[in-house]
Amino acid sequence: MDLDWTQQSAAGVSLVAARLRNRRATDRRVRLENRLDGPVFPPRRNGVPEAGWDRGGVTTVVPAGGTVALGYACPAPESTPPVAVEAVEPAADRGGETDPATAVRKLGDHRPPRDVLDRCCDGTESDESVVAETSTRPRKTTSSTDTHEPLTDYRTRIETAEALGAVGVEGATDLLATNDGLVGVEVLAESLEADATRLRALAAAAETLADRAEAATPPTQSLRRLS
Amino acid sequence: MIVAVAGGKGGVGKSTVAYNLAAALDAVVVDGDLGMANLPADHGPTLHDVLAGRASAREALRAGPVTVLPCGRSLAGARAADVSALGDALTSVEREHGTAVVDCPAGLRADVGVPLAVADAAVLVAAPEPFALADALRTRELARELDAPLVAVALNRVVEEPPIPTVRDALGAPVESVPADPRVGQSVEEEAPVVDAAPDSDPAATFAALAGRVDSSEK
Numbered sequence: 001m002d003l004d005w006t007q008q009s010a011a012g013v014s015l016v017a018a019r020l021r022n023r024r025a026t027d028r029r030v031r032l033e034n035r036l037d038g039p040v041f042p043p044r045r046n047g048v049p050e051a052g053w054d055r056g057g058v059t060t061v062v063p064a065g066g067t068v069a070l071g072y073a074c075p076a077p078e079s080t081p082p083v084a085v086e087a088v089e090p091a092a093d094r095g096g097e098t099d100p101a102t103a104v105r106k107l108g109d110h111r112p113p114r115d116v117l118d119r120c121c122d123g124t125e126s127d128e129s130v131v132a133e134t135s136t137r138p139r140k141t142t143s144s145t146d147t148h149e150p151l152t153d154y155r156t157r158i159e160t161a162e163a164l165g166a167v168g169v170e171g172a173t174d175l176l177a178t179n180d181g182l183v184g185v186e187v188l189a190e191s192l193e194a195d196a197t198r199l200r201a202l203a204a205a206a207e208t209l210a211d212r213a214e215a216a217t218p219p220t221q222s223l224r225r226l227s
Numbered sequence: 228m229i230v231a232v233a234g235g236k237g238g239v240g241k242s243t244v245a246y247n248l249a250a251a252l253d254a255v256v257v258d259g260d261l262g263m264a265n266l267p268a269d270h271g272p273t274l275h276d277v278l279a280g281r282a283s284a285r286e287a288l289r290a291g292p293v294t295v296l297p298c299g300r301s302l303a304g305a306r307a308a309d310v311s312a313l314g315d316a317l318t319s320v321e322r323e324h325g326t327a328v329v330d331c332p333a334g335l336r337a338d339v340g341v342p343l344a345v346a347d348a349a350v351l352v353a354a355p356e357p358f359a360l361a362d363a364l365r366t367r368e369l370a371r372e373l374d375a376p377l378v379a380v381a382l383n384r385v386v387e388e389p390p391i392p393t394v395r396d397a398l399g400a401p402v403e404s405v406p407a408d409p410r411v412g413q414s415v416e417e418e419a420p421v422v423d424a425a426p427d428s429d430p431a432a433t434f435a436a437l438a439g440r441v442d443s444s445e446k
Contacts, residue, residue, distance in 0.1 A: 107336050110305070114306065
């Protein structure tokens, strides 16, 4: 069994790559042990370590006349050799692996994506109460839209005002009904003026910030030299 | 023993078949659909909690005409659930109660694969329509890869004479057809399995036959 290895260290973690070549005419099962001073971080798929890996190394089958390439990380400084062949034996046929870990590794993740949760739930802590009391507890939709879209409220008021101007008398009656009658529209007119002032102030602040963003240049070069 | 009720396609009645089969086998039915639970639940801990390490499988069991291990209905719970713990959860239900029937979700993801990997028998549910059969075929392939012996196919909601020989040849397992019957459809919601609620009905006879096939596969 021939073993070639390379190692590379970055940020306190060594990346070890190994290549095993089997010159024999039969399949061989090889136990490869990590010699670095730390646990093996094995390659994972769907969160489950690949078959054959454990904290000390890996056991794998190298086919007759073939090569197998492996790699892992280890939170330890480099040392020579980083990896060694511990045992070689004939590979008896172990049959297909059918344990749950294999199923998780091979098949897709069942979990809903994280961003779905951010949009529809208050958080993981309250998931049980969300489930049990969906009908009794009102969802906090308005507060979440506030944070996501700061201009929504302004836009709604302006659109309402525009709609009131654009529709005829009949349509206006309906709109009046949905906007708290005449008093509601008077309040709307007042808040529109305030809205205009606030929006212009916001635009001016945004303009200033954009200018400053263009002008500012962090001293990347000198900082890089220092670090 | 652990019996996985799977079928690939959604909406073919896997939960209904699993619930009624569990009643016929006097087994615990486990709602394995982590993203879209179907079996009755109450306010107690669910399979989500079991798979997140917050409860034991025994604590989550819910007594009723059929003992159910319900599943949570929140996306956050589904996300927190570690599907690789499902095998151990099913094994512990089996150890304490003898037989666990798992209602698998639709599709071919890990939450179908894990029950199939630990199952001693698989029952496929299909609608008597060609497109449902294609999904059942894919699930059968997965069951074969994961060493779950397919013991029977349940053709659900059969109205006309179903193409039993075609299905049997395609899927390679004996076929039982469950006649379309409102009592079957309502059995889960009303918690009234047909073998108890209507023991002399045709559907009850079908579930008894299905249970017989599962039982005989064990010997």
